[in-house]
Amino acid sequence: MESGQTRKRENSEQRILDAAISLFATRGYAATGIRQIADKVGLTTASLYYYAHTKDDLLLRIMRLGLGELLSSGQEAMEGSSDPREQIRGLLKVHLTFAASNPERARVIDNEFQWLKEEERESVIALRDAYEQLWADAIANGDRKGLFEVKNASLTRLALLEMCNGATHWFRPNGPMSLEQIVGAFEDMAFALLRCDEPLSGASALEAAAQSPQ
């Protein structure tokens, strides 16, 4: 029962956002022209301005949507268990799944902060800080319970996040490693960095069992 206009609007709106993500990711926000975005969608620049008031507006929506998804997935992961090891595993899975299932969007979110206007940037940074706080909480939990051994919690959090974001730079779908393999490898590195020796129930415990003699 929706009108043709509504359907068109939703189509074009999403197509514009997708084109912007792709171009911002490969050429950067500053070097991407409003004309290129229009060309990619098959519209004129004038039509673009029917959907977004400015180029900056496109970036803002990409960032807010993406970080919002990441934050709520992260919150779910944190609520899924009170074991800090499970929390770290959950956050790793959320982060890497997000990065791997849409690497372009992840690159834009990670690299193009600076082009937002002051007030916009603040609201986006608040989202990012809330997300990073989840990691800080998980690390602090594990440290308090004696499961992790962390000398500098802030640096460790930053190192973990940078490590994960690194995947954004080289991950390609159809690459040599599956998402599951990547998550597994990052779990291993993360627990090494956190000096977490005690085995977990679940996949890691099963793995350990499979490798030990009967």
Add this chain to the structure above:
Amino acid sequence: MESGQTRKRENSEQRILDAAISLFATRGYAATGIRQIADKVGLTTASLYYYAHTKDDLLLRIMRLGLGELLSSGQEAMEGSSDPREQIRGLLKVHLTFAASNPERARVIDNEFQWLKEEERESVIALRDAYEQLWADAIANGDRKGLFEVKNASLTRLALLEMCNGATHWFRPNGPMSLEQIVGAFEDMAFALLRCDEPLSGASALEAAAQSPQ
């Protein structure tokens, strides 16, 4: 005995490169205009073209010089010891010292690859690969000698490098941590990631001694 012209040339040349580094680092290569560089140096755009044939040429020289320095410092560090633990410490110190003593240059080198022309980019990537190979060698040495325990050497190398580059994003001179403190903290995280338990002679050993009871 040098002529006034020569002195001027060297001055302007360096001032132009410095201005370009600063602007490329804060606004990105694509968003930096040749006019802004000229303004910052106090010259006209026409004068800039006396020193560099294109804007791209400036970026190329910044990258080649910087990566050249990093590579030769890294090679010295590797030749300084055959103990993989010392090699990793040396590389960490080289990398973090470079990043901390000129964060703008480090950011440009790290982020603006894509704007080089095909052939230029290849020569620059060769430099970067040679530098990363130093890390790969140190990790492989430690693994072979049983000092490190690394499941995926490539991912571990990438994680270490990303971790260090992270410092580029938040390090500010006059910040809360001195360079020595940062290097120390990163040594700790790096050896955790490499699952290296055996203590080293040198600063870490001294530290451990200071903390243990007499």
Add this chain to the structure above:
DNA sequence: GTCTATACTAGGATAGAC
């Protein structure tokens, strides 16, 4: 070595017709 002046292209954004 540095300037003035200028060529040419592309940038973001808007008015108003359909």
Add this chain to the structure above:
DNA sequence: GTCTATCCTAGTATAGAC
């Protein structure tokens, strides 16, 4: 909802005087 046409600014780069 999408178009044509256009405004104004800023981009890189060059020629030629001093």
